[in-house]
Amino acid sequence: MSPRVSKEHLKQRRADIMEAATSVFIEHGYEHTTMKHVMEAANVSRGGLYQYFSNKEDLFEAILEEGLSQEAEEADFSLEESASQHWTLLMELMFGEGGSPDTNMDPLAPSKLEFFITGRNDERRRAYGEKRYEIGLSIYDEIIKAGQEAGEFSDRYDSELLARSIITFVDGLALDHAILPEEKVRVKEQSELFVEYLKMALDVSSSS
Amino acid sequence: MSPRVSKEHLKQRRADIMEAATSVFIEHGYEHTTMKHVMEAANVSRGGLYQYFSNKEDLFEAILEEGLSQEAEEADFSLEESASQHWTLLMELMFGEGGSPDTNMDPLAPSKLEFFITGRNDERRRAYGEKRYEIGLSIYDEIIKAGQEAGEFSDRYDSELLARSIITFVDGLALDHAILPEEKVRVKEQSELFVEYLKMALDVSSSS
Amino acid sequence: MSPRVSKEHLKQRRADIMEAATSVFIEHGYEHTTMKHVMEAANVSRGGLYQYFSNKEDLFEAILEEGLSQEAEEADFSLEESASQHWTLLMELMFGEGGSPDTNMDPLAPSKLEFFITGRNDERRRAYGEKRYEIGLSIYDEIIKAGQEAGEFSDRYDSELLARSIITFVDGLALDHAILPEEKVRVKEQSELFVEYLKMALDVSSSS
Amino acid sequence: MSPRVSKEHLKQRRADIMEAATSVFIEHGYEHTTMKHVMEAANVSRGGLYQYFSNKEDLFEAILEEGLSQEAEEADFSLEESASQHWTLLMELMFGEGGSPDTNMDPLAPSKLEFFITGRNDERRRAYGEKRYEIGLSIYDEIIKAGQEAGEFSDRYDSELLARSIITFVDGLALDHAILPEEKVRVKEQSELFVEYLKMALDVSSSS
DNA sequence: GATGAATGAGGCTTCATTCAT
DNA sequence: AATGAATGAAGCCTCATTCAT
Known part of the structure; x- marks a missing residue:
């Protein structure tokens, strides 16, 4: 019934991705960062990343x-x-x-x-x-x-x-x-x- | 054996391309204009365009x-x-x-x-x-x-x-x-x- | 002034791709053939293929x-x-x-x-x-x-x-x-x- | 230590999923329905769905x-x-x-x-x-x-x-x-x- | 049993640039 | 000089399936 991980953890994961993404955006700029950069920095798989943010724009706006x-x-x-x-x-x-x-x-x-x-x-x-x-x-x-x-x-x-x-x-x-x-x-x-x-x-x- | 086209002509062609390119850059912005956009606006072939400007950056800098x-x-x-x-x-x-x-x-x-x-x-x-x-x-x-x-x-x-x-x-x-x-x-x-x-x-x- | 290859050749190339694609479609069916299959069968690069047909649907319709x-x-x-x-x-x-x-x-x-x-x-x-x-x-x-x-x-x-x-x-x-x-x-x-x-x-x- | 849910219940659940899936298949067709569509229509979790049917093919065959x-x-x-x-x-x-x-x-x-x-x-x-x-x-x-x-x-x-x-x-x-x-x-x-x-x-x- | 986060293979498309003619 | 066909790297996104809890 209960999810695999707590809601807290989920939020944390999301926050972690955003933090990693922020570094990447700072480093490469918006246009030149790719979802792959983010994946690697945040240590998420492609699919995992897209679970939290439906595309680069969405991710950036969240930040x-x-x-x-x-x-x-x-x-x-x-x-x-x-x-x-x-x-x-x-x-x-x-x-x-x-x-x-x-x-x-x-x-x-x-x-x-x-x-x-x-x-x-x-x-x-x-x-x-x-x-x-x-x-x-x-x-x-x-x-x-x-x-x-x-x-x-x-x-x-x-x-x-x-x-x-x-x-x-x-x-x-x-x-x-x-x-x-x-x-x-x-x-x-x-x-x-x-x-x-x-x-x-x-x-x-x-x-x- | 003088060149087939005068230097004047070449200069003019270059200027024409730049003018057309300027419109395109104004319309789409730098990142989003493609060389194809420029080709079409300037009525040059791909190869022709690259003869005058070795790449997009070069073209923009010329402008x-x-x-x-x-x-x-x-x-x-x-x-x-x-x-x-x-x-x-x-x-x-x-x-x-x-x-x-x-x-x-x-x-x-x-x-x-x-x-x-x-x-x-x-x-x-x-x-x-x-x-x-x-x-x-x-x-x-x-x-x-x-x-x-x-x-x-x-x-x-x-x-x-x-x-x-x-x-x-x-x-x-x-x-x-x-x-x-x-x-x-x-x-x-x-x-x-x-x-x-x-x-x-x-x-x-x-x-x- | 004249293009690299004759118009005849172009038509031929297109026809060749279509023929190769036809074989591939026959072999794999529409849904399961990928543009990669076609590329390989027709011996065209990705970009080359897309020059002739803007996507799989377009290619199939041409056929x-x-x-x-x-x-x-x-x-x-x-x-x-x-x-x-x-x-x-x-x-x-x-x-x-x-x-x-x-x-x-x-x-x-x-x-x-x-x-x-x-x-x-x-x-x-x-x-x-x-x-x-x-x-x-x-x-x-x-x-x-x-x-x-x-x-x-x-x-x-x-x-x-x-x-x-x-x-x-x-x-x-x-x-x-x-x-x-x-x-x-x-x-x-x-x-x-x-x-x-x-x-x-x-x-x-x-x-x- | 009898099972937490009756066999009857399981059968019913399975039938419910199949019914929902049928609607989805009717609406989107086989190729274009995704497991997510089914999940949502049937109100099952991903894991739940896979417990009853080991894949999309299996589900469709059951229907x-x-x-x-x-x-x-x-x-x-x-x-x-x-x-x-x-x-x-x-x-x-x-x-x-x-x-x-x-x-x-x-x-x-x-x-x-x-x-x-x-x-x-x-x-x-x-x-x-x-x-x-x-x-x-x-x-x-x-x-x-x-x-x-x-x-x-x-x-x-x-x-x-x-x-x-x-x-x-x-x-x-x-x-x-x-x-x-x-x-x-x-x-x-x-x-x-x-x-x-x-x-x-x-x-x-x-x-x- | 159930959950849903995570995975990653697989496909699609775009475009700057090269190069044979 | 000019042409435009060809290249292929790079990105993007989707989705079936797995698995730790």
């Missing part, structure tokens, strides 16, 4: 989804906590824990870009990309809006436009970082400059 | 090269002309003729991003990408530096860093534009906002 | 088509020739050259049956099967009708119904012949019996 | 077997009952209860044809097909022979040959019915015509 839910969690958490410090919040959202610009970038970012760029003519993928963009956008938008309403930020600029600009900046940085060697992009310095600009646009004076 | 030399030409031309109005120059470089932000983007941009991003693990491609980045960078860098030396721009920030920021922004915008539907990206407004950012960083006040 | 056009040719030829001897014509159509029942059956027949039976739920295949049935039907129908109009045959029975019965009989025989060893089906004797019945139904007295 | 024993039963029953009316018997055997041609055909027939035709090169399957043919043949043969001995039928033709003709007709009709849409085959009319054929061959005059 994306996971990342998204993690982020959303963090963002939510933050929003509740320090509802007053919107600037801090914004910085944490952009740069992670410390809330200050550094060189660490999501290693999967290049593959994500690939995924959406090469799939830009595919209806399904396009829609999925849009959905993700919207989600990301709304997170930034809400924080900025909240900050503006709380009087912490100036409302000189449309919160949504600023949110879009943040995403564009982040995307551009990720892109250049994917293509160029670290020392050329100067992630940290560009980030600091962008932060200064945000401060100006939002009328935030001293640094957090 | 890139052409674009680059065109830009460089324009930039050079501008720099000589109105050596005094650096801000105007900068705007023209970023937004083309009129010098003000609009919705027109390079239709080949998405494919370019694809090309470099999917090839980021390939030594050759990576080097090529870097070279191109350097060239683009130096163009912006030089104008900014010139403006700073002329006292037209503040030298609070490193000219190179600003140049990098411009490229990051352009790349980010191109990326979002490639993935999202026109109405979602708000290219024009984001560009205007970015111009403000530049004004701040360069201490340019009113201007056109 | 069917060829058979059909041959038959149609023969039938047409006959119809012109001896427009008076409808009975002889009918017999020739059913049993080939000699016009009398024997054991020879189309060796590809089993595969044809397979093709249409296993594909009966596929819209495309179904339509194709119907079309072929209609063609076969009309050939028999026309001869019978002509014979009836010429007064050579009784018109007691609907010509179309008789035509259908002929096809059903032929199909049934082919089916049993495909499945059972020769000595069990008794093709010749069954055919003779069926012919007697036709004679009765059409009021044809002496044998041809 | 065939069941059908055959049912028929045999009916035939036997008839033969005892009205040993005098052989013609009626024959008609009932061919067309079921009412004993007259109608449109109802065994819905599993197409899959049966598939099964034997695709498996015609497999020794085991071939032997099995022959065995079944023999059984069907002998049933018809016996009735005809009995009728001939009773003087009800002419013995002009070999009873076995007639029996074979009946099967050929039935197979042919099943085949056409499997492939063509209902309205094209004219099952009823063809059947009536075939009955006339039999009457001729057996010298049966008026009758039902």
Whole structure:
């Protein structure tokens, strides 16, 4: 009656495959990883792999989804906590824990870009990309809006436009970082400059 | 015993192929266009195509090269002309003729991003990408530096860093534009906002 | 300008592949032959094979088509020739050259049956099967009708119904012949019996 | 320590699976149904299914077997009952209860044809097909022979040959019915015509 | 007995590139 | 130079069957 392995184990297996696949995607990029690569990295047979994910796209989306839910969690958490410090919040959202610009970038970012760029003519993928963009956008938008309403930020600029600009900046940085060697992009310095600009646009004076 | 076809003719043929190929790359993207697509669009035989370009990569690079030399030409031309109005120059470089932000983007941009991003693990491609980045960078860098030396721009920030920021922004915008539907990206407004950012960083006040 | 090989050669190559494929289909049946079988029998590479036929179905249909056009040719030829001897014509159509029942059956027949039976739920295949049935039907129908109009045959029975019965009989025989060893089906004797019945139904007295 | 489930229960389970499988085979045909289809339709686990039937072939044969024993039963029953009316018997055997041609055909027939035709090169399957043919043949043969001995039928033709003709007709009709849409085959009319054929061959005059 | 995860052979197709003519 | 037939590596996906629990 009971399955061969516990549900826990199943979940674990799935997670293991996703983890292995993530490494592979980071290493080869989306287009160039093959299901065989994943099979080998995850130590699954072809059939086994397809039992969990019906194709490469599905597998990659599962990984994306996971990342998204993690982020959303963090963002939510933050929003509740320090509802007053919107600037801090914004910085944490952009740069992670410390809330200050550094060189660490999501290693999967290049593959994500690939995924959406090469799939830009595919209806399904396009829609999925849009959905993700919207989600990301709304997170930034809400924080900025909240900050503006709380009087912490100036409302000189449309919160949504600023949110879009943040995403564009982040995307551009990720892109250049994917293509160029670290020392050329100067992630940290560009980030600091962008932060200064945000401060100006939002009328935030001293640094957090 | 002169060649059966003139050198001129060959050049023309090559140019024709490149033009047709450009359309194809715009339509399908780099990864998804096949040599067959190109053959058909350019009305060349398989063998013929390979006579002009030794492979897909070579073909695409030829197209890139052409674009680059065109830009460089324009930039050079501008720099000589109105050596005094650096801000105007900068705007023209970023937004083309009129010098003000609009919705027109390079239709080949998405494919370019694809090309470099999917090839980021390939030594050759990576080097090529870097070279191109350097060239683009130096163009912006030089104008900014010139403006700073002329006292037209503040030298609070490193000219190179600003140049990098411009490229990051352009790349980010191109990326979002490639993935999202026109109405979602708000290219024009984001560009205007970015111009403000530049004004701040360069201490340019009113201007056109 | 001119292709590597003459058009003649091309046609020949195609014909060769079809011939080899026919043997393979006869040997393994439709479902169980793989493109690899065909490749090997025809001495073509995978890609080469796909250059001529875009998949197994396409290949098989080409073979069917060829058979059909041959038959149609023969039938047409006959119809012109001896427009008076409808009975002889009918017999020739059913049993080939000699016009009398024997054991020879189309060796590809089993595969044809397979093709249409296993594909009966596929819209495309179904339509194709119907079309072929209609063609076969009309050939028999026309001869019978002509014979009836010429007064050579009784018109007691609907010509179309008789035509259908002929096809059903032929199909049934082919089916049993495909499945059972020769000595069990008794093709010749069954055919003779069926012919007697036709004679009765059409009021044809002496044998041809 | 009696078995956890009664033998009765097991039999029932087996029967349930077979019934569900029959539907699936009718819907998809033999080649195209997968064990997964069956699992789902029968609500059994993969392992469970394989406990009752060691493979797809085995499962299908079990279904065939069941059908055959049912028929045999009916035939036997008839033969005892009205040993005098052989013609009626024959008609009932061919067309079921009412004993007259109608449109109802065994819905599993197409899959049966598939099964034997695709498996015609497999020794085991071939032997099995022959065995079944023999059984069907002998049933018809016996009735005809009995009728001939009773003087009800002419013995002009070999009873076995007639029996074979009946099967050929039935197979042919099943085949056409499997492939063509209902309205094209004219099952009823063809059947009536075939009955006339039999009457001729057996010298049966008026009758039902 | 039952379960369903895991296996891996087997087929299909696409495409960049080569090369004889 | 030009042609386009031929090549074959590479991927993708399906499914019957096995087997540890």
